[in-house]
Amino acid sequence: MIVGTRKPLAEIQGMVAGARRLLVAGCDTCVAECVAGGRREVAELSAALMMASRMAGRQVEIREASVDRQCIHEFLLEVVEAAQGAEAVLSLACGAGVQALAARLPHLPVFPALNTQFIGETAERGLWLENCRGCGDCLLGLTGGICPISRCAKSLLNGPCGGAVGGLCEINKAKKFDPEVPCAWLQIYDRLSALGQLERLTVLAPPKDWSRGEAGGPRRVLRPDQRP
Amino acid sequence: MREKPKVVILACQQALPDPEPLLQALEAAGLTARAVPEPCSSKIEAFHLLRILAVEADCVRVLACPEDACLLKEGSCRLGRRLKHAQEYLQEIGLEPERLEVTRLNPGEAVDLPRLAADLAGVALTLGLNPGRRRVQEKEPQK
Numbered sequence: 001m002i003v004g005t006r007k008p009l010a011e012i013q014g015m016v017a018g019a020r021r022l023l024v025a026g027c028d029t030c031v032a033e034c035v036a037g038g039r040r041e042v043a044e045l046s047a048a049l050m051m052a053s054r055m056a057g058r059q060v061e062i063r064e065a066s067v068d069r070q071c072i073h074e075f076l077l078e079v080v081e082a083a084q085g086a087e088a089v090l091s092l093a094c095g096a097g098v099q100a101l102a103a104r105l106p107h108l109p110v111f112p113a114l115n116t117q118f119i120g121e122t123a124e125r126g127l128w129l130e131n132c133r134g135c136g137d138c139l140l141g142l143t144g145g146i147c148p149i150s151r152c153a154k155s156l157l158n159g160p161c162g163g164a165v166g167g168l169c170e171i172n173k174a175k176k177f178d179p180e181v182p183c184a185w186l187q188i189y190d191r192l193s194a195l196g197q198l199e200r201l202t203v204l205a206p207p208k209d210w211s212r213g214e215a216g217g218p219r220r221v222l223r224p225d226q227r228p
Numbered sequence: 229m230r231e232k233p234k235v236v237i238l239a240c241q242q243a244l245p246d247p248e249p250l251l252q253a254l255e256a257a258g259l260t261a262r263a264v265p266e267p268c269s270s271k272i273e274a275f276h277l278l279r280i281l282a283v284e285a286d287c288v289r290v291l292a293c294p295e296d297a298c299l300l301k302e303g304s305c306r307l308g309r310r311l312k313h314a315q316e317y318l319q320e321i322g323l324e325p326e327r328l329e330v331t332r333l334n335p336g337e338a339v340d341l342p343r344l345a346a347d348l349a350g351v352a353l354t355l356g357l358n359p360g361r362r363r364v365q366e367k368e369p370q371k
């Protein structure tokens with residue numbers, strides 16, 4: 001799923017300052033799971049914006065609408081309808097959802113209320129971890145299901161680097177993490193050991209073709225069998 | 229006539245099964261008060277707290293059980309975290325976080341109502357009217 005976090009209220013207020021009628025639009029899938037952009041968070045933000053605007057001497061009419069996926073056009077109908085009469089839309093979806101909504105509302109400004117962070121996993125209640133960078137050429141089959149691109153601070157393909165101490169990545173010395181970041185390559189070792197596949201570590205991974213990831217320009221997937 | 233500050237009480241039914249005497253004491257102290265009975269404080273979300281403040285209240289007080297006496301084990305503890313989250317929003321808006329508070333009451337024990345009412349009235353009267361709250365002349369928002 002996509003993990004996001006809310007922008008500071010002052011930044012959001014600055015974006016929507018000119019609007020007297022505002023639609024606040026949530027997305028009830030990824031960003032609801034990470035407690036940043038579902039209907040509850042829409043309600044929180046709307047109440048906060050209402051109070052903040054009154055305190056600034058302005059009266060703003062706020063509508064709320066949430067759909068299951070803002071990134072899929074068919075799901076957007078309800079939000080597009082609710083946007084009628086609005087002067088601006090504040091989307092609590094990830095960047096993909098904000099853009100899909102903006103594409104359906106060519107005459108309305110659509111602003112992001114969240115900072116989209118990463119593709120991640122809910123590791124524990126209240127803890128989301130980045131564990132995929134969408135590199136376009138997945139290596140998980142070689143690394144025991146643990147991604148070295150996103151979980152190793154140096155994205156090493158042939159780790160570990162030698163800087164790990166007590167099972168922890170040396171990035172913990174440079175930056176405070178809570179909980180601390182484990183060494184992904186030690187995790188890969190442990191996992192392959194448990195699977196009885198340690199011999200995989202004797203095979204050197206060749207240089208990676210990063211052009212299949214974000215280094216290769218805008219990416220797209222085209223499925224002729226699915227085209228209209 | 230000057231508008232009286234309004235307090236909304238969200239009362240866990242284990243902590244305070246009958247909030248009526250408290251409401252009367254608050255009204256006698258110069259406030260307007262309303263109580264919402266809750267099956268457990270765990271049912272209260274941050275957006276409920278913020279919405280109540282935005283729509284009708286100058287102060288909101290949650291009456292909950294102590295964290296280790298919660299009927300639903302973690303409910304009261306979660307309420308505490310949600311309340312903190314809502315208070316952080318208030319700080320961002322520039323409103324006093326004390327407008328949203330929790331008081332822990334031991335379930336099954338007699339409540340010192342005069343003391344609770346005096347505490348609540350003290351906070352509400354000191355903070356005064358909530359400048360972020362909808363006032364009567366404002367239109368109801370569309371759903």
Ligand code: SF4
Nearest residue numbers: 027029030071094097
């Ligand atoms: S818009 Fe973004 S957050 Fe919402 S479902 Fe799509 S990918 Fe997930």
Ligand code: SF4
Nearest residue numbers: 132133135138139147
């Ligand atoms: S190897 Fe690439 S595709 Fe696979 S999990 Fe890691 S970043 Fe994602």
